[in-house]
Amino acid sequence: xxxxxxxxxxxxxxxxxxxxxxxxxxxxxxxxxxxxxxxxxxxxxxxxxxxxxxxxxxxxxxxxxxxxxxxxxxxxxxxxxxxxxxxxxxxxxxxxxxxxxxxxxxxxxxxxxxxxxxxxxxxxxxxxxxxxxxxxxxxxxxxxxxxxxxxxxxxxxxxxxxxxxxxxxxxxxxxxxxxxxxxxxxxxxxxxxxxxxxxxxxxxxxxxxxxxxxxxxxxxxxxxxxxxxxxxxxxxxxxxxxxxx
Amino acid sequence: xxxxxxxxxxxxxxxxxxxxxxxxxxxxxxxxxxxxxxxxxxxxxxxxxxxxxxxxxxxxxxxxxxxxxxxxxxxxxxxxxxxxxxxxxxxxxxxxxxxxxxxxxxxxxxxxxxxxxxxxxxxxxxxxxxxxxxxxxxxxxxxxxxxxxxxxxxxxxxxxxxxxxxxxxxxxxxxxxxxxxxxxxxxxxxxxxxxxxxxxxxxxxxxxxxxxxxxxxxxxxxxxxxxxxxxxxxxxxxxxxxxxxxxxxxxxxxxxxxxxxxxxxxxxxxxxxxxxxxxxxxxxxxxxxxxxxxxxxxxxxxxxxxxxxxxxxxxxxxxxxxxxxxxxxxxxxxxxxxxxxxxxxxxxxxxxxxxxxxxxxxxxxxxxxxxxxxxxxxxxxxxxxxxxxxxxxxxxxxxxxxxxxxxxxxxxxxxxxxxxxx
Amino acid sequence: xxxxxxxxxxxxxxxxxxxxxxxxxxxxxxxxxxxxxxxxxxxxxxxxxxxxxxxxxxxxxxxxxxxxxxxxxxxxxxxxxxxxxxxxxxxxxxxxxxxxxxxxxxxxxxxxxxxxxxxxxxxxxxxxxxxxxxxxxxxxxxxxxxxxxxxxxxxxxxxxxxxxxxxxxxxxxxxxxxxxxxxxxxxxxxxxxxxxxxxxx
Numbered sequence: 001x002x003x004x005x006x007x008x009x010x011x012x013x014x015x016x017x018x019x020x021x022x023x024x025x026x027x028x029x030x031x032x033x034x035x036x037x038x039x040x041x042x043x044x045x046x047x048x049x050x051x052x053x054x055x056x057x058x059x060x061x062x063x064x065x066x067x068x069x070x071x072x073x074x075x076x077x078x079x080x081x082x083x084x085x086x087x088x089x090x091x092x093x094x095x096x097x098x099x100x101x102x103x104x105x106x107x108x109x110x111x112x113x114x115x116x117x118x119x120x121x122x123x124x125x126x127x128x129x130x131x132x133x134x135x136x137x138x139x140x141x142x143x144x145x146x147x148x149x150x151x152x153x154x155x156x157x158x159x160x161x162x163x164x165x166x167x168x169x170x171x172x173x174x175x176x177x178x179x180x181x182x183x184x185x186x187x188x189x190x191x192x193x194x195x196x197x198x199x200x201x202x203x204x205x206x207x208x209x210x211x212x213x214x215x216x217x218x219x220x221x222x223x224x225x226x227x228x229x230x231x232x233x234x235x236x237x238x239x240x241x242x243x244x245x
Numbered sequence: 246x247x248x249x250x251x252x253x254x255x256x257x258x259x260x261x262x263x264x265x266x267x268x269x270x271x272x273x274x275x276x277x278x279x280x281x282x283x284x285x286x287x288x289x290x291x292x293x294x295x296x297x298x299x300x301x302x303x304x305x306x307x308x309x310x311x312x313x314x315x316x317x318x319x320x321x322x323x324x325x326x327x328x329x330x331x332x333x334x335x336x337x338x339x340x341x342x343x344x345x346x347x348x349x350x351x352x353x354x355x356x357x358x359x360x361x362x363x364x365x366x367x368x369x370x371x372x373x374x375x376x377x378x379x380x381x382x383x384x385x386x387x388x389x390x391x392x393x394x395x396x397x398x399x400x401x402x403x404x405x406x407x408x409x410x411x412x413x414x415x416x417x418x419x420x421x422x423x424x425x426x427x428x429x430x431x432x433x434x435x436x437x438x439x440x441x442x443x444x445x446x447x448x449x450x451x452x453x454x455x456x457x458x459x460x461x462x463x464x465x466x467x468x469x470x471x472x473x474x475x476x477x478x479x480x481x482x483x484x485x486x487x488x489x490x491x492x493x494x495x496x497x498x499x500x501x502x503x504x505x506x507x508x509x510x511x512x513x514x515x516x517x518x519x520x521x522x523x524x525x526x527x528x529x530x531x532x533x534x535x536x537x538x539x540x541x542x543x544x545x546x547x548x549x550x551x552x553x554x555x556x557x558x559x560x561x562x563x564x565x566x567x568x569x570x571x572x573x574x575x576x577x578x579x580x581x582x583x584x585x586x587x588x589x590x591x592x593x594x595x596x597x598x599x600x601x602x603x604x605x606x607x608x609x610x611x612x613x614x615x616x617x618x619x620x621x622x623x624x625x626x627x628x629x630x631x632x633x634x635x636x637x638x639x640x641x642x643x644x645x646x647x648x649x650x651x652x653x654x655x656x657x658x659x660x661x662x663x664x665x666x667x
Numbered sequence: 668x669x670x671x672x673x674x675x676x677x678x679x680x681x682x683x684x685x686x687x688x689x690x691x692x693x694x695x696x697x698x699x700x701x702x703x704x705x706x707x708x709x710x711x712x713x714x715x716x717x718x719x720x721x722x723x724x725x726x727x728x729x730x731x732x733x734x735x736x737x738x739x740x741x742x743x744x745x746x747x748x749x750x751x752x753x754x755x756x757x758x759x760x761x762x763x764x765x766x767x768x769x770x771x772x773x774x775x776x777x778x779x780x781x782x783x784x785x786x787x788x789x790x791x792x793x794x795x796x797x798x799x800x801x802x803x804x805x806x807x808x809x810x811x812x813x814x815x816x817x818x819x820x821x822x823x824x825x826x827x828x829x830x831x832x833x834x835x836x837x838x839x840x841x842x843x844x845x846x847x848x849x850x851x852x853x854x855x856x857x858x859x860x861x862x863x864x865x866x867x868x
Contacts, residue, residue: 057663066571066661086576094574099662101572104565109259110252121248122574174573186662323805416800417830417863418778420721460757463799463809465732 015182015214016040016063020072023058032058034239035072038232042181045208045215047225050234052187056218059234060186063216064097065089077181094123098175098213102187105171106159113155116141116174126178137177144173147210148203165196172204179211187219201227249579253586260559264591267552271595271638272602274545278634279603279627281537286630287622289527292318295439296519298370300499303327303335303506304488306513310529313522316347316488318440318619319357323350326485331511335489338505340498343368345490348452348483351411351423356397358411359444360452360483366392368492371439381405382432385448388477391428392446395436400616403430409445411455413463421463423455426473438621450481491516545638549645552591556584556649560656564664567657577657584650585643592642596635600627716834719775721798724812724851726765731757731810754807762848764810770851771839777815777853778861781829782846790822795846796833796853804828808847816842816849823858830861 018038024031032055040046050056061067062074065081066089074081077096081089098119106115120127120137127137134140142155148169154162162170168188175183185204189197205227208215217228225231257264295317304312305325314321332346345365351358366384369377382405385392393403403409407430413421428447436442454476458464471479493499499518506516567580575583604624611622627635656664779796782803786792796815797803804827808814817833825831833855840852 061661061663064572064662087578090574090576090579093572097572099572101565101568101662105569107252107255107566107569109255114251114255118570118573122579414800416780416828417861418780418798418800420779420798421800463802463806463813 013042014039014075015042015044015077016216017075018059018063018069018072021062021069021074022071023062023067023069025058031240033062033069035059035237036239038237040182040214040216042214043209043212044230045205045228046217047228047231048216048218048234049220049222049225049231050218050238051220055234055238055240057186059238060184060216060218064099064184065093091123094119095125096181098177098180098183100168100171100175100183100185100188103164103167103191105174106162106167108158108160110159111156112145112150112159112162112170113138113141115159115170116144116177118174119180120178123178126180128178130178133179141173141177144177144207145170147207148173149199164191165193165200168192168200169203172200172207176207176211176213180213182214182216183208184216185218188217189219189221189224197224249582249586253583253590256583257587257590260555263555263559264552267548267555268591268595268598270544270548270551271592271642272599274541274548275596275599275635275638276603276606277541277544278538278638279600279631280606281534281541282628282631282634283603283607283622284620285534286628288620289523290623291438291620292523292526293520294372295441296523297372298374298492299490299519300493300496301491301502301506301516302488302519303331303491303514303516306515309515309517309522310526312488312515312517313519313526315349316490317519319349319444324487326487327489327514328485328512329483331509331514332486332489334509334511335491335506338502340493340495340502341491342494343492345369345492346449346483346486347488347490348449348485349487351413351452351455352415353397353409353411353445354401355415356394357440357444358447358452360447360449360486362449365446369441369490370492371437371441375437377437377441378435379432380435382430384432385446385451386431387429388448388450388454388481389426389428389473390431390448390451392432392434393430394434394442394444394446396442396616396619397445398430398433403433405430405433411445411447413455413459425470426455426476440619443619449483449486453481453483454479545641548595549641552588552642552645553649556588556646557652560649560653563653564656564660567653568660568662568664571657571660572662577654580657581650581654584653585646588642588646588650589639592639592645595642596638599638600635716774716776719770719773719777719837721777721779721813724767724770724815725810726767726812729765729812731760731764758807761808761810762843764812764850766812766839766841766850768839770837773837774835775837775853776832776834777837778830778832779815781825781827781831783825783827784816784844784846787822789824791819791825792822793818794825795844795849796831797847800828803846811841811848811850814847814849815851815853816840816844817853817855817858819855819858825858832859832861833857834859 016039018035020037021033021035022031023033048056048059058067062069063076065074065076065084068082076092079092081092084092107118110118117137120130130137130140134143142152145155146152150166150169150173154166159167159170168191171188175185188204189200192200201224205215217224296313299317302312302316304316305327307324311321312324315324326348329346332344335341336344343364345361345368347365348360349357363384366377366379371377379392380395382392391409397403408427409430410427411423412419413423428451434441454473457471457476457479491502493502503516503518506514570580570583607622607624611624614620614622777796779798780800780802781791782795782797783791784793784795794817795803796817797809798813799806799809802809815833815837817835833853834857835853835855838852838854839850842849842852
């Protein structure tokens, strides 16, 4: 257990805080990310808009503790990623973060319910929080899927048999089971067609509210901005994009 | 741990088509290893059981292994005969307790005919020093009496009183049949698990009677045949025998007796120690056994190479999957464990399948092997060596998964949540 | 890993039709194989020939032991010089053994053991047919009227002491082949493996 490192800007309500972060891939000439400050409060919804490219994924990887910044600090729930060992980072990630990819979110050889329950298998905290709401965790998973309007008949099917839209909803359920403190979504609607997009956004935001999870939503689609009270342009915060390295 | 196992199982099952080929070849390798080991072990067992009660075997001077194989196991080339005078001389030797002269050369429907004296039933020992026992009837008395081994009676469906015609030599044609002098089954021996079961026992005098009209390996053509009754009235004292099984008063005298036999002036003789000769035999075939074992191991290596190849190529397509696992808290080390567990499941399945096939073949094929070759293959729990072989296959499977596992570890580490490609 | 709606294509690979096609290819290959044809062909031919027994090859009035009746053969020790002399005399008598002229030209079928004479690779062009296992090889040759010299139209793979049925026209011909003196000869139409009633060879 590392000591709690609380910077002056951290309140107990800060879900994510990135300060003075610089990151460049080894072998690359220039840095990919140069960030002054980015913070996300608990329960807050933030849309980060930017074109598809390395900068976005890098930022999310740093936020989720998969990559470590060369300069600056990244704190999740008040704990700095850099001070933890690899195993501790994996544990912290699954305890507090739900992640949604753009596509290929599910393990094709597991059933829908099993896919949703993955975080519970690896995190005691998530399991307990899921169980506290619904008793057996299968019940919690099923309830989440119902709330996301996934037909009950599909619960036991292999994940590979679902349509893309259905898979994204299952991914959302997995990200939110056990009420993690922050949900990170990497362009989750880009693979969906127009009519599905609205439905997905509505369901996702509903559930985030219910679980009181913060949402860090990254997309290139400006039209989704109307769902969010806070929208940040990536080029506005990443000095690399501004031509400053 | 439980979730690791479940996910590893689901993952392996998902790719069962490619992996099943690996499982099959691992099963084949396990099957080969176990079969070679079991046959090797049981053949040695069988052979030493057959000779356990005899101290020395005396015959014409030839090869020791040839003499042993022909006399005790009735396989291989016939040896020269020795005179009955030599048998009588042996009997007079002070260190000798009993002698059992035997004469071979005839067959009955594929089973060997052994001509010997009534002492055979009293002195012959096999296995853990067990004597012969009759399950039916009595030992031979009349010149044309026969005592059947257990397999002979069972496979040919013979009962007491059965008339049997013996054949000179081991050919398939009935031209060499002694039709004019049939024998009668008067006794059946209890099962011994040795070549005794596959033999028809008659008196030396009976053998002599069979060949009155024979010369140089064939019946005298066109000549009048001597009838059985006429033969009985003739002098049927044996003149030659194939070999003599010797029992000594004390085992320690064996080398002294062996020397005396070598020095016998009447004709060139040799005395062999069955145990020592068997070792010589095993030494001769050791290379063949090693070649077989090596072949089985090679099959195993090929299977494991296949496992590695299958898993490696699948890894490229699994990068997204690894990113998903990463996002739910499974670190690179967990991914490594996942791949090792998959390898464990595959090799465990392969070894289990191979062992099951081996047990089935032993159970179903054992009786056939016994009927054809006289070798008793024991169907029972695996020996320590066999269990070790199975375990080695499983361990090798895990070891083969180390490289793909390591690669998956590196990939997972490098890709993080944003796998390139796929 | 593409996760789409499409079902895997693999299940179509082993359709019943494919299995049936493969099976019929194998069956036709087997049916057309030379071995199958040779077997059925020779079986048809063999049915016209008369099965001969070895005793029929010996004239009824021939008594090979006539010369030895008065000799005290029982007293001769195996391996002694006297025995060797006896064997030599017998050999002379047997090599001159008479044949039955009335058999000449008959189409017969005879079972026996193979004693190879002339090998071409692993195939035999001609061989001796004898009635006893080990004759000429492990034991002395039988009398000449119990040896048939067989020649084949086409070389055939056979091993020493194989048991075979030989079908062909028998001829009277004495020949010292080196393996033994044969009194009969035959140009064989067919040579088939012999099977005992139990189906063994």
